[in-house]
Amino acid sequence: MAPLLELRHLTKQFGAFAAVDDVSLTIASGEFLTLLGASGSGKTTTLRMIAGFELPTSGEILMDGADISPLPPFQRDINTVFQQYALFPHMSVRGNVEYGLRMKRVPRAERTMRVKQALEMVQLDQLGARSPRQLSGGQQQRVALARALVNRPRVLLLDEPLGALDLKLRKEMQLELKHLQTSLGITFVYVTHDQEEALTMSDRIVLMRQGRIIQIGSPRDLYDRPASRYVADFIGETNLLTGTVVESKNGEAALRIGVDVLRGMSDGPLMPGAEAWLAVRPEAIAVRPPEGGGSGGNVVSATVKEAVYAGSAIRVHAALTSGQRIVAHVPAGTSVPVGKMVRLAWPTDRGRFVPE
Amino acid sequence: MRTFLGAAVPVGFVTALLFIPYVLLLVHSFWRLKGGAITHELTLENYRRLFGTDLYPDTIFFSAGIALRVTVFSLILAFPLAYLLAFKVRRHKQLMYMAVIIPLWVSYLVRAYAWKIILGQEGILNGLLQSAGLIDQPLTFLLYSRWAVILALTHIYTPFTLMPIYAVLEAIPPALKEASQDLYANRWQTFLRVILPLSLPGVLAGSTFAFVLSMGDFLAPQLLGGNDSALMVSNLVWSLFGVAYNWPLGAAVSVVVLLLTLFLLWLANRVEIAMNYGGQSDRMIGSVRGGAAV
Numbered sequence: 001m002a003p004l005l006e007l008r009h010l011t012k013q014f015g016a017f018a019a020v021d022d023v024s025l026t027i028a029s030g031e032f033l034t035l036l037g038a039s040g041s042g043k044t045t046t047l048r049m050i051a052g053f054e055l056p057t058s059g060e061i062l063m064d065g066a067d068i069s070p071l072p073p074f075q076r077d078i079n080t081v082f083q084q085y086a087l088f089p090h091m092s093v094r095g096n097v098e099y100g101l102r103m104k105r106v107p108r109a110e111r112t113m114r115v116k117q118a119l120e121m122v123q124l125d126q127l128g129a130r131s132p133r134q135l136s137g138g139q140q141q142r143v144a145l146a147r148a149l150v151n152r153p154r155v156l157l158l159d160e161p162l163g164a165l166d167l168k169l170r171k172e173m174q175l176e177l178k179h180l181q182t183s184l185g186i187t188f189v190y191v192t193h194d195q196e197e198a199l200t201m202s203d204r205i206v207l208m209r210q211g212r213i214i215q216i217g218s219p220r221d222l223y224d225r226p227a228s229r230y231v232a233d234f235i236g237e238t239n240l241l242t243g244t245v246v247e248s249k250n251g252e253a254a255l256r257i258g259v260d261v262l263r264g265m266s267d268g269p270l271m272p273g274a275e276a277w278l279a280v281r282p283e284a285i286a287v288r289p290p291e292g293g294g295s296g297g298n299v300v301s302a303t304v305k306e307a308v309y310a311g312s313a314i315r316v317h318a319a320l321t322s323g324q325r326i327v328a329h330v331p332a333g334t335s336v337p338v339g340k341m342v343r344l345a346w347p348t349d350r351g352r353f354v355p356e
Numbered sequence: 357m358r359t360f361l362g363a364a365v366p367v368g369f370v371t372a373l374l375f376i377p378y379v380l381l382l383v384h385s386f387w388r389l390k391g392g393a394i395t396h397e398l399t400l401e402n403y404r405r406l407f408g409t410d411l412y413p414d415t416i417f418f419s420a421g422i423a424l425r426v427t428v429f430s431l432i433l434a435f436p437l438a439y440l441l442a443f444k445v446r447r448h449k450q451l452m453y454m455a456v457i458i459p460l461w462v463s464y465l466v467r468a469y470a471w472k473i474i475l476g477q478e479g480i481l482n483g484l485l486q487s488a489g490l491i492d493q494p495l496t497f498l499l500y501s502r503w504a505v506i507l508a509l510t511h512i513y514t515p516f517t518l519m520p521i522y523a524v525l526e527a528i529p530p531a532l533k534e535a536s537q538d539l540y541a542n543r544w545q546t547f548l549r550v551i552l553p554l555s556l557p558g559v560l561a562g563s564t565f566a567f568v569l570s571m572g573d574f575l576a577p578q579l580l581g582g583n584d585s586a587l588m589v590s591n592l593v594w595s596l597f598g599v600a601y602n603w604p605l606g607a608a609v610s611v612v613v614l615l616l617t618l619f620l621l622w623l624a625n626r627v628e629i630a631m632n633y634g635g636q637s638d639r640m641i642g643s644v645r646g647g648a649a650v
Contacts, residue, residue, distance in 0.1 A: 052537075074538070075540075078538075086534065099536070100539035104540050151539070
């Protein structure tokens with residue numbers, strides 16, 4: 001896939017504060033790319049520079065190889081779905097969707113047809129005459145989507161578009177957006193702070209922090225091979241166990257935490273004696289009775305502190321002999337003896353050493 | 357007890373300060389003036405006289421004409437200023453807004469006299485023009501003319517026009533402007549198709565303020581008006597209640613003007629509801645109704 005958009009050393013300063021700090025990134029045509037990060041990470045500012053609402057302090061935004069960063073928003077082949085939808089309250093749903101086509105002087109007959117198609121696409125063809133204020137949040141969101149997509153942009157920018165919806169609707173819209181993106185083949189650049197949303201929809205995720213990119217990769221990459229402690233902690237739920245490296249070879253390392261020695265995968269060699277962090281996902285950990293034969297991988301004794309029922313799973317909070325806390329997810333229905341000793345076990349390759 | 361008091365206090369105020377005076381006014385307008393004394397004898401004579409002579413309708417139309425011009429000039433001044441304040445001024449916004457509003461705290465009389473000082477024969481403007489060598493003799497048409505009245509009223513009511521316009525402009529979410537530009541509208545198209553339509557309720561409220569208040573004004577024509585313009589409807593009412601000592605006729609003129617004003621407020625309110633796009637935006641005119649009535 002050819003790169004459609006390219007950000008080169010993009011920086012945005014607000015006074016002395018760098019909201020976006022030297023961000024470089026290529027976005028392929030037809031890709032679903034998510035800018036993920038906590039608030040203040042620079043993801044929205046990056047999106048606003050692509051849209052043209054903010055001028056970069058330095059750096060370039062290339063589209064098909066040409067720098068578009070000095071162009072005003074109305075001269076870019078890019079449309080945006082806004083966080084609070086930003087529908088025009090004095091126009092009907094149809095008027096909203098038609099707006100971009102009018103401004104582009106598309107002939108009336110074609111306009112009518114495209115508006116109709118766009119409204120059908122989001123299943124709102126019955127509500128064209130309504131005022132946006134008469135619609136529910138989910139419907140308004142669909143209008144915003146239709147209003148942007150009717151223009152057939154090369155790139156669609158979405159700024160936390162599902163943030164205002166309730167959980168169930170959000171889940172539905174996630175799938176719908178993904179289907180729409182795949183079937184239309186339009187490049188989506190999606191901003192969210194919700195890592196689960198990012199994992200569900202994206203082809204690639206760009207994780208940002210303090211204006212910088214800290215990791216780019218597929219959802220799987222970020223989940224299974226976090227590049228740092230921060231990423232491991234941000235993406236999904238994770239246990240970060242800390243101790244002293246005792247051994248490191250052949251992509252594996254061992255960590256001493258009190259009396260326990262835990263093994264995990266390591267991308268590079270670690271210095272024995274150094275402090276290190278081992279990330280283990282809760283769903284990788286099995287809870288076993290205190291006695292029994294040892295198997296391969298990691299097996300440690302722990303005391304169950306708490307067992308929280310969470311529908312499909314039980315979240316077991318336990319303490320290792322060193323006192324470090326660890327969380328395991330076990331299938332609902334498993335009996336977990338609160339206050340008793342158990343053994344926690346997980347395969348070596350489900351643990352991963354992460355740099356600071 | 358609490359709810360009773362909560363209702364009784366405003367109802368009492370309205371009764372004592374609005375309802376009773378208006379009823380008295382209405383009753384007076386149906387009494388007869390006989391030999392320089394008011395007799396409590398019901399008659400339509402006052403209304404007959406009011407509509408029978410040209411003077412009274414003409415004065416009302418003349419006042420409306422002045423008020424209309426004041427409204428237009430106030431809008432021309434207030435809208436761009438409100439726009440700049442709402443969208444362009446970033447630093448010291450509150451200070452700038454206060455600078456526009458502060459004249460409202462200066463006595464009306466002082467401001468009217470200020471115009472006398474500026475426009476008079478020995479005034480500042482004539483002095484400037486003379487010292488610049490642009491004129492030899494002081495211009496006499498500046499003061500005591502209808503334009504002096506319009507100028508002073510525009511000066512006085514522009515802040516009233518500005519406030520509601522500024523309020524609606526401030527309330528327009530910046531994202532709407534961005535959405536418009538995102539959808540290929542340039543700045544001018546965005547202004548015409550998004551900002552202006554959304555500001556209309558404020559424009560309407562501001563116009564209503566300027567029109568109703570200047571229509572009922574009597575100080576500016578009194579102090580600054582010329583032979584052709586010293587007499588607006590309020591001056592007429594004033595002289596009928598004063599020098600002419602014809603309270604019944606004065607009351608009748610007041611009632612007609614009051615009804616006209618109420619009609620205008622009602623009309624503005626209807627238009628505002630029609631513009632309300634099926635949502636619950638703040639009602640600007642409803643909240644000032646009554647307060648602005650003569």
